[in-house]
Amino acid sequence: MKSLLRILFLLVIFLIGFFYLNLPANENSPLKGPTKxxxxxxxxxxxxxxxxxxxxxxxxxxxxxxxxxxxxxxxxxxxxxxxxxxxxxxxxxxxxxxxxxxxxxxxxxxxxxxxxxxxxxxxxxxxxxxxxxxxxxxxxxxxxxxxxxxxxxxxxxxxxxxxxxxxxxxxxxxxxxxxxxxxxxxxxxxxxxxxxxxxxxxxxxGDMIETKKPSSFDQQKINNENATQLFELSNRFRKTVELESFIEDEDVNIATRQHLEGIVMESLANTSAPETALKKLLENNQIEFEDAAENIAEDYSDAADAMSGIINSDKHRKDLMNEKNTILGVAAFEKNYAQIFIEREIPTTEE
Missing domain, CATH: 3.40.33.10 (CAP)
Structure with a gap:
């Protein structure tokens, strides 16, 4: 009987450990732009x-x-x-x-x-x-x-x-x-x-004012500029509450772009492709993290407007202002924006 209880106890400990080790990263629901x-x-x-x-x-x-x-x-x-x-x-x-x-x-x-x-x-x-x-x-x-x-x-x-x-x-x-x-x-x-x-x-x-659709080459340049603005604005709002600025990481940026483009393409195709969990995405891109979170903002007119939406959503704001998050990956695709936050200890540089 004692042996059986010992086995059950060890099994419970194992299952609890397995559960915590496999918790998904924080994936907030996408913010939707308010326009029609x-x-x-x-x-x-x-x-x-x-x-x-x-x-x-x-x-x-x-x-x-x-x-x-x-x-x-x-x-x-x-x-x-x-x-x-x-x-x-x-x-x-x-x-x-x-x-x-x-x-x-x-x-x-x-x-x-x-x-x-x-x-x-x-x-x-x-x-x-x-x-x-x-x-x-x-x-x-x-x-x-x-x-x-x-x-x-x-x-x-x-x-x-x-x-x-x-x-x-x-x-x-x-x-x-x-x-x-x-x-x-x-x-x-x-x-x-x-x-x-x-x-x-x-x-x-009357007539709607139309904006000429950019070429795919020009759109990529626009996406890059919008992503840069999103990163800069993210650090600006961290500064207002005296938090350390995010560190930019190109590997995380690449993963963020892949993630956002996949979401947008899936939406355009009107399909229900299998979702790529954030944790799996980061592991596939060999990105080290202690914890991670993502923000998606869809159909916002520009980076400043997207940042307003993020700041004014409790869940999305929480990740932006989390002092444990040290690295930020950003991406933009047309009127859609993404942030991936990485919690990772940054080594201090000795003078």
Missing amino acids: TVPNTKVPEITGDASERPKAGWSTYIGKDVQTLKEKLGEPVRKGPSQYGFKWWVYSTDQQYMLVGVSKGKINQIYLTGTIADFAPFTLNQTLDELYRNTITDTEVNIKIGESIYTLVLSEDDLQSRLLVMYDGVFAQLYFDKMNKTLMGIRFIDGETLVKQQPYDMTYV
């Missing part, structure tokens, strides 16, 4: 609800020649292609991260975030309640371009995390951290570019 676009048969009423355009701050550069910005800031640290035909000019300092959209020599948008950044006429870390007290907002914003009218429709979630404010000739997208209810990023953008990027649900009367 449909034609409208009813012509919306255009009202004069636009606020007076700010006279100071970065919003004043929208529509200006990019040389005016270059005279103020100098050369960008990088220029890269976008999904929408314009170029990104990237400016980065210890305190501020700026993405500038440039089309035919003119500035069509400026996105800003950081620990110290000029959000005028708003302020970094401004509360959501304060903004609602002092700013005109609406659930629907109409944009007239030529003979066509585009209506952007904000969801309940948008009203807590991605407000849209209309000024005379420029729009402000306000990115809030829903957990803290504070302003963490801002984008000033012209109407035509806003319609092209379609960051909100949208209806339209």
